[in-house]
Structures are given as structure tokens and as C-alpha cells.
Amino acid sequence: MRLRHKPWAKDKLQEYSNYVIQDPEAFRGNWGAAFEKSQPLHIEIGTGKGQFITGMAKANPDINYIGIELQESVIVSALDRLIDSDLPNCKLMNVNGAELAKYFKSGDIHRVYLNFSDPWPKTRHEKRRLTFKSFLEVYEAILVKNGEIHFKTDNQGLFEYSLVSFSHYGMLLKYVSLDLHNSEYEGNIMTEYEEKFSSRGSRIYRCEVQFIAE
């Protein structure tokens, strides 16, 4: 994602503490307390400008959502969207997805969404891919038993790499689409990247994978 420096972003994220979780450690093991209603919690890692997470929260009021994004100059756009929509079941967190075990206990999360994650095509950058083994270990540590990851991308290389990574980890491949927009899948909520790439004719890949409890 191309970044425009926004020196005011940090202050704005702090100002809107009703939408941006300021002290995530405080909710570890008790995330229901961060929302109006205590209900299942789904997170998107690398939420970008927040179109997907706010769309999901609007469509599913009985689920709580958190959009997690590393870049404050990007997540501040998701904050604007959230302010406009004023959804009680959606929050944002400006943290690194690699560190989520600091903020969530086993069972805190019911589902992880990864959408159009940065592909990091060079082999020496493999560890940065959000579907690399060390990230899967973090997701497994915070999800409910038999929790799921739902993953979409336009990048065939990253998709194939991720299917292998999930499979080597021992996960169950529950659903795979090699052309989401020409499949029978219903209820798809588009991300910003999905709109951009599909409008240029790119194919969208999607899968649902599940951790298998021993």
C-alpha cells in the first residue's frame, strides 16, 4: 500500500478511543468488555482502510470485529470510515499482527481474516508473509479450538504458497476457490484491493482453513 505521511494520524487515533483500542493488554481474556455486547470476535489482520471490516460489522451485528493494521497513516482512513458508520460491534487496533498473543488469550478469537496480504515475493522475505508458519502459530494460540482463517488474494503465488503453508501446518482445507467472483459463494464483502484488482480483470482466490485440535 502506498503510504502518505500523516503526522496528525497518531493524535487522531488516540483521540477516538471509543473506536481505537488504546490498551489492548487490558482486555486479554475479556474482550467482551471492549464492546457493547459480549459476542464472538472476528479479526482482520492488515485491515488497510477498513472497507471489509466495517462492511462485515454492518452485515453481522451479532459478531464483534476488530480491524488490525500496522500503519497508522492507513488505519486512520479506517477510523474515518468507522466514525461515519458508527458501528457498536467494530473496533480498530494499531498493532503488529506478529504480536497478537500479547493481547489475546487462547479462545479470545473466533475467526481470523487475511485479505490481500502483502505478498513479499522474495524468498528472503518469506517470514514477513502473514501466512508464514510463525504467524500461523500466533493465530492458533489466540483462536478458539478448531478456529478458522479465511483468506483472499489476487496474488496466485501467495495463494499457492499459503495453501502449502496451511497444509504443512496440518490445517484442514475446508473451501478453496480459484475464481471467487465467478463462483457460487454468496455474501462476499469486497475489500479496497479486491475492488481495484478485480476491476482490472484480476482473478480473486479465496480459501477457508481450519486448525485441527489434537
Ligand code: SAM
Ligand atoms: N486488507 C486490505 C485490502 O484488502 O484492501 C489492505 C491490503 S494491503 C495490501 C495489506 C495491509 O496489511 C497494509 O495496510 C499493511 O500495512 C498491513 N500489514 C502488513 N503486515 C502487517 C502486520 N504484520 N500486522 C498488521 N498489519 C499488517
